[in-house]
Amino acid sequence: MSGKPEGNPAPGTLNFELFFSEKALQMKASEVRELLKLVETSDVISLAGGLPAPETFPVEIIKKITQEVLTHHADKALQYGTTLGFTPLRLTLAEWMEKRYGIPASDIEVMIVSGSQQALDLIGRVFINPGDIVVVEGPTYLAALNAFKYYDPEFLSIPMDHNGMRVDILEEKLKELKAEGKRVKFVYTVSTFQNPAGVTMSLERRKHLVELAKEYDFLIVEDNPYSELRYSGEPIPPIKHFDDEGRVFYLGTFSKIFAPGFRVGWIAAHPHFIRKLEIAKQAVDLCTNPFGQVIAWKYVADGYLDEHIPKVIEFYKPRRDAMLEALEEYMPEGVEWTRPDGGMFIWVTLPEGIDTKLMMEKAVAKGVAYVPGEAFFAHRDVKNTMRLNFTYVPEEKIREGVRRLAEVIEEEIKALGK
Ligand SMILES: Cc1ncc(COP(=O)(O)O)c(C=O)c1O
Known part of the structure; x- marks a missing residue:
């Protein structure tokens, strides 16, 4: 016991508000x-x-992998890791994305993050100056708004229909902004089975968005936690698939296809952008939980993910x-x-x-x-x-x-x- 009184000080003793930034x-x-x-x-x-429903967590697989990791990889799993992430996991994910989505592994660098929520905050830190225009879908993922808001952007909200963001309306807005001498910093989209609206951006709109990004010189942040959870219809390649310049940030996560408790996600982007994001992450948490990363690596590399x-x-x-x-x-x-x-x-x-x-x-x-x-x-x-x-x-x-x-x-x- 430290001898300190327990609980909060009596009301009136401390002006809490005075201390907050x-x-x-x-x-x-x-x-x-x-x-x-x-x-x-x-x-x-x-x-x-x-x-996600806890019934979907692959508990038996996790038990098996954990045993294996502790037996053969404890030195890596229990040690600090690099900020960029556990290399075998990074390489495995790059390969998996190439196979699954046709995103050439040679075009991207993968950085592991502590859930894709962290990627949103890091992107805010690295790219948003106060007043920068950030395009979001209306509606969009609430916690992305909160993550970006901290960096004081000006949000431009683009309506959606059953085919996702109205990219034609975005184009009109981009023209207007250009006429005013303004530009957009990035477009944030949950392109597939959107949270909250459930809709998916059509193939045509994905291509159109990439063309607009080139024409009006902005970046695209594609947040994709849900595309593997498809119950009907045909898969559509991610926007990142159409990116031949390194303008698209692809955010992936194990939260909905494994278990959110591991807090393991990833950003796939141009190596030049990743360098800066890596520096930003260093100050935030040094590295993502290595134990979770090594387990996630076995989960993908040994084929459990595709089975699950x-x-x-x-x-x-x-x-x-x-x-x-x-x-x-x-x-x-x-x-x-x-x-x-x-x-x-x-x-x-x-x-x-x-x-x-x-x-x-x-x-x-x-x-x-x-x-x-x-x-x-x-x-x-x-x-x-x-x-x-x-x-x-x-x-x-x-x-x-x-x-x-x-x-x-x-x-x-x-x-x-x-
Ligand atoms: C669109 C979207 N992005 C990011 C996240 C955060 O995911 P993670 O668990 O990887 O931090 C969620 C979680 O619900 C989400 O819906």
């Missing part, structure tokens, strides 16, 4: 998160989460189908939703005038939760949308959750007088 003072926890905390402890069916992906798909597909069927069956007229070929999320749009954040309390009272869509928009200017997750909850609960949700929505629509 200006940046920290701007950080705010979302109001919705507070509401969702309640949900975790009650019998509310939560379609709000973003977690179809099992995850088999597990999630019925859940995706159950949600789509339930939406079809229960949702009242005027409600629209996306029909994802993969990933973890469906995006629902309600009639104008309904604020899903305000509706949340009523939904929780009825026993169902979702994530209101507002926070996924850089300018928080869309109120009538929500994100539903279909991977975490079993089929029968999905059906019941959607049924309850439809009831709440029906009441809201009636209240609108529609």
Whole structure:
């Protein structure tokens, strides 16, 4: 015992706010998160989460690999590693991406990161000056907005439809910006089975985006945690596949195809850009957990990953189908939703005038939760949308959750007088 008093000092003793940096003072926890905390402890069916189902974690494989790693590679796995990452894993991933996505291993350098979330922060650090224009999808991945926001960019939000980002609208905006003497620093896209909207950028738009990047001289950050989770339709090559100049950063992760607890992801980009990202990472965590990296290496190199992906798909597909069927069956007229070929999320749009954040309390009272869509928009200017997750909850609960949700929505629509 240190002899220090336990717990926080009595209120009034310390002015906590006085110590925070200006940046920290701007950080705010979302109001919705507070509401969702309640949900975790009650019998509310939560379609709000973003977690993979634990049933998909390949526990037996992990036990086997861990034994092997501790027997043969303990010196590497338990030691500090290089900032760039465990070389056999980096090379294995480069090969895997060449085989799987047609991205030539010779064109890229792979750096291992502590989850692709870290890649987003590093990209912010290395590329965003205050006021730089960063293009995002509307809606986009909330934690990317938060990661970039720290570096004070100006967000330009481009709407989406069922084929992903409206690249034609982006082109118009780029022309306008050029006329004003401004340019975009990078475009951030979750190109396949987007979080939160579930949609996939079409092949034509991918090619068009790369052409625009060349014409208007910007970079592209392609965040791709979900493309391996495909339940229907034909695979589309990543945007990185069409990059012949080194403008595209490809962000990959083991979180959805192995287990998020390892916190292992990667960035594949031009070696010149990787050098700078490596220096930035050094100051953040020296290296990504080497134990997790060595396990991830065996998981890919020994073929377990390729064997495991179809099992995850088999597990999630019925859940995706159950949600789509339930939406079809229960949702009242005027409600629209996306029909994802993969990933973890469906995006629902309600009639104008309904604020899903305000509706949340009523939904929780009825026993169902979702994530209101507002926070996924850089300018928080869309109120009538929500994100539903279909991977975490079993089929029968999905059906019941959607049924309850439809009831709440029906009441809201009636209240609108529609
Ligand atoms: C689009 C997107 N990017 C990045 C991440 C973060 O992934 P990781 O676990 O690799 O940090 C997520 C996680 O949900 C995500 O949806």
